[in-house]
Amino acid sequence: MGIYLPIAEISVNVFVLLAMGAAVGFLSGMFGVGGGFLITPLLIFYNIPPAIAVATGANQVIASSVSGVLSHMKRGTLDFKLGGVLLAGGIIGSTGGIYVFAFLRRLGQLDLFISLLYVVLLGTVGGLMLVESVNALRATRSGAAPVLKKSGQHNWIHRLPLKMRFRASKLFVSVIPVLGLGAGIGFLSSIMGVGGGFIMVPALIYLLKVPTNVVIGTSLFQIIFTSAYTTLVHATTNQTVDVVLAFLLMAGGVAGAQYGAKAGQRLRGEQLRALLALLVLAVAIRLAIDLFVTPPNLYSLSAAGLN
Amino acid sequence: MRAPNVFATAIFLSLLAAAAPAKAQTPLTEGIQIGLSTDNVSITAGFSGADLTIFGSLENPDPLVARQGRYDVIVVLEGPPKPVVVRRKDRVLGVWVNLDSETFENVPVSYSVATTRPLQDITEPNSYKQLSLGASNLYMQPADAGDSPATIEEFTAALRERKSATGLYSENVGGVQFLSQNLFRATVRLAPNVPVGTHKARAFLFKSGLFIKESSAQLEIRKSGFEQSIFRVAHNYSFLYGVFAISLAMLTGWLGRLIFRRD
Numbered sequence: 223m224g225i226y227l228p229i230a231e232i233s234v235n236v237f238v239l240l241a242m243g244a245a246v247g248f249l250s251g252m253f254g255v256g257g258g259f260l261i262t263p264l265l266i267f268y269n270i271p272p273a274i275a276v277a278t279g280a281n282q283v284i285a286s287s288v289s290g291v292l293s294h295m296k297r298g299t300l301d302f303k304l305g306g307v308l309l310a311g312g313i314i315g316s317t318g319g320i321y322v323f324a325f326l327r328r329l330g331q332l333d334l335f336i337s338l339l340y341v342v343l344l345g346t347v348g349g350l351m352l353v354e355s356v357n358a359l360r361a362t363r364s365g366a367a368p369v370l371k372k373s374g375q376h377n378w379i380h381r382l383p384l385k386m387r388f389r390a391s392k393l394f395v396s397v398i399p400v401l402g403l404g405a406g407i408g409f410l411s412s413i414m415g416v417g418g419g420f421i422m423v424p425a426l427i428y429l430l431k432v433p434t435n436v437v438i439g440t441s442l443f444q445i446i447f448t449s450a451y452t453t454l455v456h457a458t459t460n461q462t463v464d465v466v467l468a469f470l471l472m473a474g475g476v477a478g479a480q481y482g483a484k485a486g487q488r489l490r491g492e493q494l495r496a497l498l499a500l501l502v503l504a505v506a507i508r509l510a511i512d513l514f515v516t517p518p519n520l521y522s523l524s525a526a527g528l529n
Numbered sequence: 530m531r532a533p534n535v536f537a538t539a540i541f542l543s544l545l546a547a548a549a550p551a552k553a554q555t556p557l558t559e560g561i562q563i564g565l566s567t568d569n570v571s572i573t574a575g576f577s578g579a580d581l582t583i584f585g586s587l588e589n590p591d592p593l594v595a596r597q598g599r600y601d602v603i604v605v606l607e608g609p610p611k612p613v614v615v616r617r618k619d620r621v622l623g624v625w626v627n628l629d630s631e632t633f634e635n636v637p638v639s640y641s642v643a644t645t646r647p648l649q650d651i652t653e654p655n656s657y658k659q660l661s662l663g664a665s666n667l668y669m670q671p672a673d674a675g676d677s678p679a680t681i682e683e684f685t686a687a688l689r690e691r692k693s694a695t696g697l698y699s700e701n702v703g704g705v706q707f708l709s710q711n712l713f714r715a716t717v718r719l720a721p722n723v724p725v726g727t728h729k730a731r732a733f734l735f736k737s738g739l740f741i742k743e744s745s746a747q748l749e750i751r752k753s754g755f756e757q758s759i760f761r762v763a764h765n766y767s768f769l770y771g772v773f774a775i776s777l778a779m780l781t782g783w784l785g786r787l788i789f790r791r792d
Contacts (some may be wrong), residue, residue, distance in 0.1 A: 226756050227756075228757065228763070229759070230760040231722070232579070254724070278693075281774050281778055282778065284782065285779070285785065286774060287782065288778070288779050288782025288786075289780075289782040289785050292782075292783065293790075329628060330627045331627060334624075338624075362597055450778075450779075453770070453771055453774055454775060455770030455771075457767050457768070458768050461767055463771065465770075466759065468777070468778065472777075472778060472782070476781055476784070477788075477789050480786070481789070502735075511557050514625070516625070517618055521617055522615070522627070523613055523614070523688065524614050525611060525613060
């Protein structure tokens with residue numbers, strides 16, 4: 223069944239979008255990520271203009287994050303104070319990102335920049351995760367107990383000034399890296415249409431040493447607000463949010479997420495991370511190929527005076 | 530859902546020619562008329578392109594010339610003029626990057642032509658140039674006239690090529706048919722991505738390869754329906770639209786959790 227997307231101004235198949243939403247929702251429930259990093263490239267592969275894919279992706283991320291946060295609130299695995307500080311940084315980063323977005327769009331370099339960011343970030347994160355999870359899998363096979371870093375260990379981040387206490391996370395840390403991390407994620411959110419969970423989660427665990435059980439809930443909590451802000455700003459400055467598209471993706475996504483979470487409980491952590499790493503790398507490689515392959519049309523048209 | 534909508538836009542002209550005295554020694558000059566029964570067309574969301582039929586008539590045709598088929602008519606439906614940027618991708622360190630660009634002023638967004646015969650059989654290339662008739666003869670005015678002519682030429686060609694590849698510039702040879710000595714019917718193509726706005730329908734009359742007369746009419750193409758309302762709200766009330774998009778997402782997330790919860 224075809225449906226016309228009012229903002230993207232193309233006709234698409236409803237079931238393809240619902241299935242896309244459900245598949246990504248399933249994966250995001252399984253791995254505990256928002257899924258924006260998969261949705262946006264998938265939309266681009268499906269010929270949705272990148273500017274609209276990004277803004278709509280941000281909108282879609284809100285739904286899956288709300289769904290996830292509700293279950294974490296019930297379990298009490300959410301640090302509102304830490305989330306609040308991350309959010310403050312997120313708003314700053316997102317605002318900057320929107321300006322860069324509009325600027326690149328005017329230059330005609332937006333599509334390239336989005337693809338490059340995806341390739342670099344997904345390639346790096348996917349690669350690191352794959353190495354880490356394969357090592358963990360090897361370690362468990364050879365019978366050695368996995369070496370976990372103790373939460374008491376300190377690095378340079380813990381020597382920064384302006385310390386603040388986050389009780390739910392059992393953390394006493396400077397606000398500078400927290401704000402910085404929030405701002406970085408906010409920037410990516412507005413340019414890439416992602417919630418940023420796939421960067422936020424490892425950063426909170428490895429850099430700030432936040433206990434793993436609080437990380438996902440807190441990250442999702444701040445992603446709701448950063449993505450909401452990003453959506454609002456994209457809607458007002460670029461008019462690139464397509465609610466029809468977003469709604470189809472969300473509808474599939476929220477259903478898929480709950481089943482994915484269930485399926486995820488049956489897999490072991492390292493296996494799960496290795497699978498996610500492979501998936502992330504596959505998306506990165508697919509996007510990279512598009513950058514290097516000679517495009518079918520060297521020339522493109524766009525309306526002049528577009529902001 | 531994507532069935533082509535066909536709108537027949539009819540015009541009925543008082544066929545003055547019939548009343549004209551045929552016995553007059555000096556033949557009256559020929560004229561051409563087109564008119565549209567409606568001055569606006571609404572296309573719906575599922576629009577996947579259509580044919581637009583325009584009727585028109587010749588005034589005072591010479592019966593002999595008409596019998597020999599030496600009258601030719603070209604009908605053009607021209608979309609609203611808009612500035613457009615043409616960009617060219619080039620390889621930088623192996624990656625394809627938009628590098629050079631050229632901006633053109635007042636490029637018709639769409640340009641559909643219907644003719645009685647192939648363009649090269651109707652008249653000389655020069656008269657097309659003078660009339661600025663036909664997609665390949667449209668004058669594209671570069672915003673920066675200081676660029677080298679070779680560059681401008683290259684980007685103009687690319688602009689035309691892209692426009693016809695996306696169906697916005699089209700040519701329908703044989704799309705104009707004479708129904709009688711006076712009456713003709715022209716079928717122009719509306720691309721699925723036909724732009725909204727004021728379109729101009731123009732008819733050109735040629736007699737034995739000579740341009741005789743031109744006539745034009747205006748047509749408003751509008752999008753209608755639910756999707757168009759969304760588009761309007763997104764542009765006119767963008768803040769409220771954003772708030773709505775966020776609320777919808779939050780509600781969907783919450784409902785999704787209620788309906789599908791598995792823990």
